[in-house]
Amino acid sequence: xxxxxxxxxxxxxxxxxxxxxxxxxxxxxxxxxxxxxxxxxxxxxxxxxxxxxxxxxxxxxxxxxxxxxxxxxxxxxxxxxxxxxxxxxxxxxxxxxxxxxxxxxxxxxxxxxxxxxxxxxxxxxxxxxxxxxxxxxxxxxxxxxxxxxxxxxxxxxxxxxxxxxxxxxxxxxxxxxxxxxxxxxx
Amino acid sequence: xxxxxxxxxxxxxxxxxxxxxxxxxxxxxxxxxxxxxxxxxxxxxxxxxxxxxxxxxxxxxxxxxxxxxxxxxxxxxxxxxxxxxxxxxxxxxxxxxxxxxxxxxxxxxxxxxxxxxxxxxxxxxxxxxxxxxxxxxxxxxxxxxxxxxxxxxxxxxxxxxxxxxxxxxxxxxxxxxxxxxxxxxx
Numbered sequence: 001x002x003x004x005x006x007x008x009x010x011x012x013x014x015x016x017x018x019x020x021x022x023x024x025x026x027x028x029x030x031x032x033x034x035x036x037x038x039x040x041x042x043x044x045x046x047x048x049x050x051x052x053x054x055x056x057x058x059x060x061x062x063x064x065x066x067x068x069x070x071x072x073x074x075x076x077x078x079x080x081x082x083x084x085x086x087x088x089x090x091x092x093x094x095x096x097x098x099x100x101x102x103x104x105x106x107x108x109x110x111x112x113x114x115x116x117x118x119x120x121x122x123x124x125x126x127x128x129x130x131x132x133x134x135x136x137x138x139x140x141x142x143x144x145x146x147x148x149x150x151x152x153x154x155x156x157x158x159x160x161x162x163x164x165x166x167x168x169x170x171x172x173x174x175x176x177x178x179x180x181x182x183x184x185x186x
Numbered sequence: 187x188x189x190x191x192x193x194x195x196x197x198x199x200x201x202x203x204x205x206x207x208x209x210x211x212x213x214x215x216x217x218x219x220x221x222x223x224x225x226x227x228x229x230x231x232x233x234x235x236x237x238x239x240x241x242x243x244x245x246x247x248x249x250x251x252x253x254x255x256x257x258x259x260x261x262x263x264x265x266x267x268x269x270x271x272x273x274x275x276x277x278x279x280x281x282x283x284x285x286x287x288x289x290x291x292x293x294x295x296x297x298x299x300x301x302x303x304x305x306x307x308x309x310x311x312x313x314x315x316x317x318x319x320x321x322x323x324x325x326x327x328x329x330x331x332x333x334x335x336x337x338x339x340x341x342x343x344x345x346x347x348x349x350x351x352x353x354x355x356x357x358x359x360x361x362x363x364x365x366x367x368x369x370x371x372x
Contacts, residue, residue: 043314050359101337103290175238
């Protein structure tokens with residue numbers, strides 16, 4: 001386990017890790033990531049989630065074909081090597097039509113898993129691009145009616161190094177007691 | 187700062203803290219929570235978020251009226267005392283219609299803030315119920331066209347104690363390489 005697992009250090013060094021080694025990842029680490037996901041809150045504590053872990057190269061390859069179709073140049077490396085990540089966690093939620101707050105019952109779990117992965121020295125990224133080909137990719141992964149995927153997290157040992165995330169001044173995005181009003185001292 | 191800030195301990199003890207003291211919270215703690223939010227990933231790293239901090243009792247009371255209208259018995263205490271939390275962080279995102287993955291650019295930030303609050307000894311909860319009266323509550327908070335609120339986090343010193351979150355067996359919600367297929371040893 002690299003460095004510390006202080007939550008602030010972990011939060012501020014959880015970069016999108018897009019270049020992953022194909023080396024296998026111990027199940028015990030994946031288990032700890034999934035436990036972290038399951039610990040998140042969900043609307044009314046309904047826990048209508050399922051976490052589909054994919055290691056099968058064929059299934060991952062089928063989905064990567066669509067991922068590449070919805071190509072985004074900024075993520076070129078990940079696009080070509082998407083399916084080579086040894087483990088994917090597909091975060092799924094029960095329920096049909098997405099409302100604005102639907103994601104509030106699944107993305108907190110996703111974020112817990114990203115932080116847990118980081119704390120365990122594993123690289124991961126939150127990806128949603130497969131949803132451009134939602135029907136095709138959910139069919140390839142065998143997600144049944146009544147459930148939908150909200151994110152695919154490709155997980156593996158990173159090629160690059162973890163490091164601080166870069167963000168602008170907090171004052172640019174924080175207001176106090178009124179839109180556009182500065183928060184003194186922030 | 188209570189106990190440790192080990193990320194796994196923090197994740198597994200971040201309960202919804204619904205009973206909050208009205209005592210004020212130091213700005214420095216709120217700042218650390220906001221920094222944690224800002225460190226989260228967002229789609230294409232676009233960071234189209236704004237965090238509206240509300241301390242103004244009048245604005246909070248206006249929103250609480252609608253929160254109470256959309257009453258949910260399981261959260262009775264929070265409903266009556268919603269506006270008494272000394273600080274609210276309203277997580278907002280630029281962009282109009284919600285897609286399934288819209289929340290992927292704001293709820294990771296929300297989860298970082300919940301974990302940061304926990305690590306700082308502050309109680310908080312992810313609430314979305316105000317969206318039942320979306321237009322009325324967003325007007326009361328002065329959120330301009332082009333932005334929408336995705337969550338309100340009431341923050342304060344908790345009356346109750348932090349403790350482990352309760353979850354069922356991981357095997358109930360995790361599959362490997364096919365829907366319904368058990369993950370051996372999970």
